Amino acid sequence: MTLRLHDTATRDVRDFVPLEAGKAGIYVCGLTVQSEPHVGHVRSAVNFDVLRRWLTVSGYDVRFIRNVTDIDDKILAKGEAQGRPWFEIAYRMGRELDKALDAINVLPPTYEPAATGHIPEILELIAQLVARGHAYPAEDGSGDVYFDVRSWPAYGELTRQKVDDMEPEETVADPLVMARKRDPRDFALWKGWKKALEPETAAWPSPYGPGRPGWHIECSAMAAKYLGPAFDIHGGGVDLRFPHHENELAQSRAAGQQFAAYWLHNAWITTAGEKMSKSLGNSLLIPNVLERVRGIELRYYMVSAHYRSHVEFSFEALDEAAKSFRRIESFLDRVPPVVEEVAQRPSRNRLPGAFIAAMDDDLGTPAAIAVIHDTVREGNRILGAGESADAVAASVRAMLDVLGLDPADPAWGSSEAAADGKLSAAVDALVAGLLEERERARADKDWARADAIRDRIAGAGIAVEDTPDGPKWTLAASVEEGS
């Protein structure tokens, strides 16, 4: 069986056939770095990180490009509002995003190109489109350059929309802008510098006068630069299908490129039935969510739904997911730590067949997780029978690793782990004394006293379990109340 993926362009699930055997080129639209990352923002990153890992495990040499849009109207407006340079805003938010993605073990892309670093490539592409008659500079001296939608009959092919069916634009359009366009649906490739409103740092020289790139063109230019005129997979959130991806496709094809062979789109994560707009407040920002659950638990929550399924975010569901994950972890804790060298990414053939089948079926992570739970149960059963479950644990870890969820992966914050280590050594020394006392009481069958000691330890947030090897303590996995 081979990997099958859902392609938005054809609207079906079909075999993934790479353009070049053994290689996979992926371009994912990253974020416009204009505000702090929230739960919604990182879902896309997690979903495509899973795709990337699965392709890698399946033997592909993956080139994974995720761009960052570091200039747009909102970034400029924000800089203006804060009295700071726009590039400072973009850079700072970019770093926030990196931190958030690190916290949930999203691997860095092969390369992360930024729009402002590719002005020459963008201008070259625009020049090609103008030369081919698919783009034109506005004639009103604004310096804008537009893509000529009517010159490209295939326009709308990705989302199967006809230009004439699209929403009447009169409602939104600025008449001044409308006047520059041959068709209201034409979109900007290059935006002329508005001297009165925009800083000089936001303008680059061009044959059409100073200005900056439009939103869509950057992705076409950067995808071509790093992946070539034809590449395998283009990804992003569903909202990007139109207009962004539709426009990218039109630009690149009109310039004579084949562009992406597969289009993948992840669904939204919403709250209270609404999408997470920036106005919803801070509770869903990544650092805040990570005060409630660990990064690995947040990631588990995201991976436990299929990437094309809409998720209604709730802290209750997040807590449930965290508990579910701890079940897996506690099994892993029951077996001796694997001593093997830094676990190199497992190969497909080391994974259970049901897991492979689930992942190959359009990245069926929910079913894949079900296989993990089944395996965990089997492992617990074996341990209960007093036998070694090392092999089972290794299998569980291999599966978790594919999903970026191996608790032993050093990517899960080594500095924190070191601090935790010291702390737990200190706590262990203190708790050990109490536990000895309790063991004496138990030996005397003084249950009241034994339980009193256990209650006291529990009061400090530490749970005690009696195992065949004696008492063990763990931090009680209680979940904080409220949000």
Place this chain on the structure above:
RNA sequence: GGUGGGUUGGCCGAGAGGCGAGGCAACGGACUGCAAAUCCGUGUACACGGGUUCAAAUCCCGUACCCACCUCCA
């Protein structure tokens, strides 16, 4: 108006013609001094109304409600 998607048991969340994914919660049982953890067991859920079929949560027709995109958006 155009385009696409959704409605599954107390909750989350898969599946997409026949065998009850998985998790959380709950209830029984085993184990335990009692617990915890673990294991075993317990649910006749698929928005509504028709239809096709030996067989429908899954296919078809209709209805209701919800959502997304067509404007910046993961």
